[in-house]
Amino acid sequence: MEWVNAILQGVLIGGLYALFAAGLSLIFGVMRLVNIAHGDMIVAAAYLALVVVQATGLHPLASAVIVVPLMAVLGYAMQRLLLNPTIGQDLLSPLLVTFGISVILQNGLLVAFTADSRRLAAGSIETASFHLAPGISLGVLPLVIFAASVLVILGLELIFYRTSLGRAFRATSDDPEIAQLMKLDRNHVFGMAMALSAAVVAIAGIFLAIRTNFDPSAGPARLIFGFEAVIIGGLGNLWGTLAGGVVLGVAQAIGAQISPGWQILAGHLVFFLVLALKPRGLFPRMD
């Protein structure tokens, strides 16, 4: 029973990892950019939620009304001002710019909020749970997070395949130059992709803030989990990303059952195992 319980919790935390990963997957799909600052943006969103909750007294989940649009605008500005000028043939420049952004975010948060770890109190939802069977209970909050990640991925799929913005994303991703000939403003399309990614980051940040303790140096680990979920699931496949997050979460849960020191290590080892056996991920996209 202990094992069944561990695996179920692993599946649920996989939803949070999928949220970390979805934004990463999205911008990689549109502009082949890997955002090294992604994890730090998630942590920055968590702090933003903290500030909003403290200032307005809103429930943490309701703070999304302010945090999500704000992060989207910041993401758009970051893309237009810092990243677009470096995007082209060379992948080194944009990578290094996001690396610089990551260092600035981490140390900026450290200056503003100190190194103390923080948490967002969300009231009764934190402890509420369903009792399934003896020894097995599912928390309401992890279920909410998992449901949110399914909804976010569903939403992203709809945007990608049902809207004109999604069409612009796909066209620019297929061939940026031809897309530009079709009067698509590449800079704006990239900006919108980063805005959308930052909106997902905001949701991930709020859930992170409620679910665990966070501090200014918590970003890189979130980036690595998100990245692993993307690769395990298969590049460019959003539902695969969810599956990747679940695989990672279960691997960590099983590792933790063996020994506490093995939790994160087990996730990394499964990542390398998938890389060795199925280099294109478990659910590679047809192309």
Place this chain on the structure above:
Amino acid sequence: MAAAFQIERSTRTSRVTALVSLVLLVVLIAAPWWAGRANMRLLGEIYSFVALATLWNLMAGYAGLVSVGQQAFVGFGGYALFAFAMFLGVHPLVAVPLAGVAGALIALPIAPLLFRLQGAYFAIGTWVLAEVFRLSFAQVSSLGGGSGTSLPAGVVTGMAADRALREMAIYWTALAIAVVAVAYVIALLRSRAGLALTALRDSEIASESLGIDIWRTKLTVYVTVAGLTAMTGAMIFLQKLRISPDAAFSVNDWTAYVIFIAVIGGIGTIEGPIVGTILFFLLRETLADLGTTYLMVLGAVAILVMLRAPKGLWGWVSQRTGVTLVPVRRRVVFRD
């Protein structure tokens, strides 16, 4: 009939540079007689960063392998040194090159895995690898587990008769590693493999069609860089005499700083990492009092350089003046 042209590589400037470097090297070798203890330590640290930045630059600037996980090999080298010295009783100075060999050997099976990842995804893959190393070494209780361990006093005193001699030996080893790293990169770039690398960097598809074995060239670079990085890591922790998983596998210390150095100095040049290291230490010595803000300044400087002068300081200078101090390409010179 004699050919009307010849192929040359050295220029007047490069011959002068070689001479100046030689003189500078003699001066640096003599440092124990003119520099104080603190300055020797600082110089030793500078040498480590020259080596790390030069090696990182070879991978990123020439082979297109952007790694943000080089701390994997710095830490591995450090731990290998401690293990060799503590468990096998190897003399620490002998353990330094041995740690390098161990680093290259461990990189050999890892490279094929990482090479399945392209571009930026390769970058984060290397980071995951470094995390695997960090978490694994934290499990080894005979090396102090998560809290680390110090090099036993017996090992340290057994290195040389007294403290001054020991510091001199360590200083020269650090200098030797920096020289070996720079010399290796220059020699590699001037060789056949170097030509292949430059072609690879310019166009992977075109060079493959000319019969260049991309995979083997990248593997050679990755494995040799891993070995030399591990050797540098062994050196760094021989100077510190203490190691812990967090210090050994710190992404800030062994990769972020190194990337800043290469970016600010100029990626894809021999001179860049050296210019960058000097600049980095100047910044560090003047801004160290700012604490955390100093890191933000570094980040901002790196972004600014990337946006305004993507080839870095040295790239900017050499684009405007056409000066290359260490030429690796061949030029055709016509006789009249």
